[in-house]
Amino acid sequence: QKEVEQNSGPLSVPEGAIASLNCTYSDRVSQSFFWYRQYSGKSPELIMSIYSNGDKEDGRFTAQLNKASQYVSLLIRDSQPSDSATYLCAVNGDGGFKTIFGAGTRLFVKA
């Protein structure tokens, strides 16, 4: 079983819709959770981090964490074509240095 699992997609949504990206993880003691965006041929960039159960909002992005279900999600409201990218879920177990990345979900936003 992979430690961090994501649906590879592609996920296709129309412009203006809500895109919902999901991630599950296997290590129950995980403490820190991240969403990175990666455009094709580019390096990953952090868009959200979350450490506590519940929702965290930043502009059009909302991260949701449920530690009991070992589930992290990212909602993108009012999706734009510029949001088309691969979204990587990342989990850190002990506050240390070994962050585990999922394989990513490809998102396409159709104009």
Place this chain on the structure above:
Amino acid sequence: NAGVTQTPKFQVLKTGQSMTLQCAQDMNHNSMYWYRQDPGMGLRLIYYSASEGTTDKGEVPNGYNVSRLNKREFSLRLESAAPSQTSVYFCASSEAGVSGNTIYFGEGSWLTVV
């Protein structure tokens, strides 16, 4: 405003050749990392350096060596390249451990081993 700089950007090697990927950061970060990214596999940690003078193995260290030359620089060496090492390599850095700290990535190095 360079951030994390890695070289070379593209490299083609023959099986058995050696090479070193160079990485430098100008953000005064303590921790540095080398990841590889393969299709369908996500990013996998090869080695990391928690602070100057220390290095540790990550998920996939076999076939690689690293050197933390100073606080700014962290190099990755392939002693005898194999086709399985064809990948995109990312150097990264963070303030300290990743909890509460953003990992900043370099632009990537595309390596092909033939």
